[in-house]
Amino acid sequence: MKNIYKPIEAILEDIIVESPTIKTFVLRPKEPFAFKTGQFIELTLPGIGEAPFTPSSSPNIKDKIEVTVMNVGRVTGLLHNIAKNVTLGIRGPYGKGYPLDRFEGKDVLIVGGGVGLAPLRSLLFSLFEQIERYNKVVLCYGARTPEDIIYKKSISDWAKKKKVNVVTTVDVGDSNWKGNVGLVTTILKDLPINLKRAVSIVCGPPIMMKFTTLKLLDLGFKPEDLYLSMEKNMSCGLGKCGHCRIGKFYACKDGPVFTYDMLKDIPDIWD
Numbered sequence: 001m002k003n004i005y006k007p008i009e010a011i012l013e014d015i016i017v018e019s020p021t022i023k024t025f026v027l028r029p030k031e032p033f034a035f036k037t038g039q040f041i042e043l044t045l046p047g048i049g050e051a052p053f054t055p056s057s058s059p060n061i062k063d064k065i066e067v068t069v070m071n072v073g074r075v076t077g078l079l080h081n082i083a084k085n086v087t088l089g090i091r092g093p094y095g096k097g098y099p100l101d102r103f104e105g106k107d108v109l110i111v112g113g114g115v116g117l118a119p120l121r122s123l124l125f126s127l128f129e130q131i132e133r134y135n136k137v138v139l140c141y142g143a144r145t146p147e148d149i150i151y152k153k154s155i156s157d158w159a160k161k162k163k164v165n166v167v168t169t170v171d172v173g174d175s176n177w178k179g180n181v182g183l184v185t186t187i188l189k190d191l192p193i194n195l196k197r198a199v200s201i202v203c204g205p206p207i208m209m210k211f212t213t214l215k216l217l218d219l220g221f222k223p224e225d226l227y228l229s230m231e232k233n234m235s236c237g238l239g240k241c242g243h244c245r246i247g248k249f250y251a252c253k254d255g256p257v258f259t260y261d262m263l264k265d266i267p268d269i270w271d
């Protein structure tokens with residue numbers, strides 16, 4: 001019988017330093033591995049452990065897969081200290097991902113905080129690859145300081161694209177920073193968006209997700225048009241262990257992307 005927990009091997013082909021705490025790992029799976037934007041994988045460091053990450057690369061690139069990882073603990077710390085060309089494991093993909101067909105014809109507002117821009121980069125690639133399907137894409141991104149901003153070069157390239165607006169902010173600037181200073185919620189007003197045909201997708205730390213959701217509701221977004229990537233603690237990824245429970249849902253199987261409408265009556269969703 002097939003072991004559903006057995007990862008497939010993937011060579012770590014490159015490591016890109018994005019910020020002092022965040023790196024992108026470029027993996028080449030030894031077997032075909034397809035995913036939909038917003039789905040996640042379990043990445044294994046052999047003999048050490050595994051952790052869930054949402055690929056940050058385009059699902060249309062079939063031979064490589066990128067994950068952008070913040071160093072927060074045991075597995076991610078060891079991953080940050082690994083050298084190129086080792087063999088890692090990946091299993092999945094898991095979850096439902098972003099429902100791109102429901103964004104069609106809409107103004108798509110994407111709000112990212114910190115490393116939360118990683119899953120959103122995969123979504124942005126998918127939107128840009130078929131930009132004619134959407135009315136416009138607006139990216140609002142907040143990082144703690146200028147040096148914590150990830151994908152710096154890509155962000156300035158995206159801002160030059162037709163039908164795309166990009167607004168960035170940092171919590172604390174430095175002597176070279178000429179841009180916005182303030183939490184990501186402070187750049188959400190006066191956006192070039194028609195609320196009658198807008199959807200919003202939010203990904204970031206729980207506290208950022210909470211206050212961004214409240215702000216977007218305040219601005220007039222409907223709960224059913226507000227999509228949240230819920231990064232709950234996960235283990236199996238398959239709806240079997242119960243670690244990722246949110247009310248009646250399992251984040252791994254029913255999510256990790258939910259509309260706020262699905263979650264709004266569940267207590268403590270931001271914990």
Ligand SMILES: Cc1cc2nc3c(=O)[nH]c(=O)nc-3n(C[C@H](O)[C@H](O)[C@H](O)COP(=O)(O)OP(=O)(O)OC[C@H]3O[C@@H](n4cnc5c(N)ncnc54)[C@H](O)[C@@H]3O)c2cc1C
Binds near residue numbers: 055074075115230233
């Ligand atoms: C669906 C999903 C997608 C994710 N995508 C990304 C991504 O693209 N990039 C990224 O940097 N991180 C992502 N994460 C978070 C990442 O999985 C955790 O940071 C990682 O598991 C921490 O492992 P660790 O052993 O280094 O930390 P630990 O030593 O286990 O703990 C350190 C801290 O991380 C928190 N943590 C531990 N395990 C998890 C977990 N499974 N989920 C969330 N928080 C956890 C703990 O509460 C603790 O505060 C994602 C999580 C989920 C569930």
Ligand code: FES
Binds near residue numbers: 239242250
């Ligand atoms: S991670 Fe095991 S049920 Fe979701």
